[in-house]
Amino acid sequence: MPVRGRMTLGLDEYLETLVRAGQDVDEVVEEVLEEASPEVGGMLYKNLRNDSEQWTPDLALTIEVDDVQKEGNYIFLEASVGGDDEDNQAAAKAKEYGTARQAAEPFFRPTLIYFRRKGLKNWMARVLERYGLQ
Amino acid sequence: MTTIFERVTTALNTLSPVIPFALALYKSTTDLPTTYITYQLISGVPEQNADDVETQRGYVIQISIWAKGGLVALPDVNTAMLAAGFQKSSERQLPQDTDTGHYGLAKDFVYLE
Secondary structure (H helix, E strand, O other): OOEEEEEEOOOHHHHHHHHHOOOOHHHHHHHHHHHHHHHHHHHHHHHHHHHOOOOOHHHHOOOEEOOOEEEOOEEEEEEEEOOOOHHHHHHHHHHHHOEOOEOOOOOHHHHHHHHHHHHHHHHHHHHHHHOOOO | OOOHHHHHHHHHOOOOOOOOEEEOOOOOOOOOOOEEEEEEEEEEEEEEEEOOEEEEEEEEEEEEEEEOOOOOOOOOHHHHHHHOOOEEEEEEEEOOOOOOOOEEEEEEEEEEO
């Protein structure tokens, strides 16, 4: 299994602004995630590259950010590194979490943390500005 | 000011019985201990700002427990870390090291200051 994580948009204050303005919240959230998607991939690549003592471009080629998905009330992006190849999956895990003989070189969790705490808010603010709500 | 690394080492020093630990990577000139712990900073980011001044920072620390005997009986890292003000986050099993035979369990802890 590759290293995998989800980015959801839980920004109550922004969402209330959208509701008050009569906007379709789901539609706007999808728009935000779609626009953020390339930046998520880009930051995964950047963090992977910057945090790697030994650069392994093969692993970078397995960075994937899926299309926006919906499950019930959840709208999310799913990103993964490692793909279907077992060696790449093992390499991604070893980099992210370390092994008994290798310190972790975390690139995935810092990316998730950035987008959960700041990145998605920035994108939401840009979209709201476009709608004249910011 | 107490650094996040001091907070972790203070917490891990309370483990009983004593378990050897080190900032990853655990370096040993002899064989690795049967059970040992490594810790590592994963992320340290501002959580809150007021008037452009950082008022809160969040740290994610990974504690990895390595044990040759498997993962059934492990040092009580949770109690030690919680007592030091950390919050539990995700955890995952790490692949067994084929050379040393150690099994691994990684636990993330969050600290807000």
